[in-house]
Amino acid sequence: MKKPLLAAFAFSGIVMAAHIPAMAQDTGAKPTPNQDTQTTVDQNIDLMRKDIRSQKKQLIAANVPLTDTEAQTFWPVYDRYTAELGKIHDEKVALLKEYAQSYETMTDAQADNWISRALKMDADAAALRIKYQPMFRKVLPAKKAALYEQVEREAQMMIDTQLAMQVPLIQP
16 A cells, blocks of 8 residues: 555655746746736645645555544644644745746855755754654654654655656756
């Protein structure tokens, strides 16, 4: 059951990431997209993010066997974690949109700012995992808490890899 979920999950990451180059291409030499176009892009990104969150939850449910008692205490903690992680991902989406609009004309100062912000988001996500690990360990036995973290990290790495493959590199 794990492989089909992983394949579907990876596909969602590809679909979500596909918007980044399209946004960058749309902003090349053309005028800024009108509000309707931007609203549509934002709505599509929001829908894809919701779908990815749902698939990620299904992936965890399929790969981390929980008793009924464990599930009753685990999922509320997971939902709080996901809500906090979503705020970091909101920043990531905003940063990627900004990048898409300026990567062809990015100055050294903008590049420094962009990478500093991207690295801070990575650090914030790691800090969030560290913050929540004791909470997950409190509601799960050690091996299940470790298994959850493995599945969570694997899923996030798949998303990040798919996204990174779609983002054009800065040209020196």
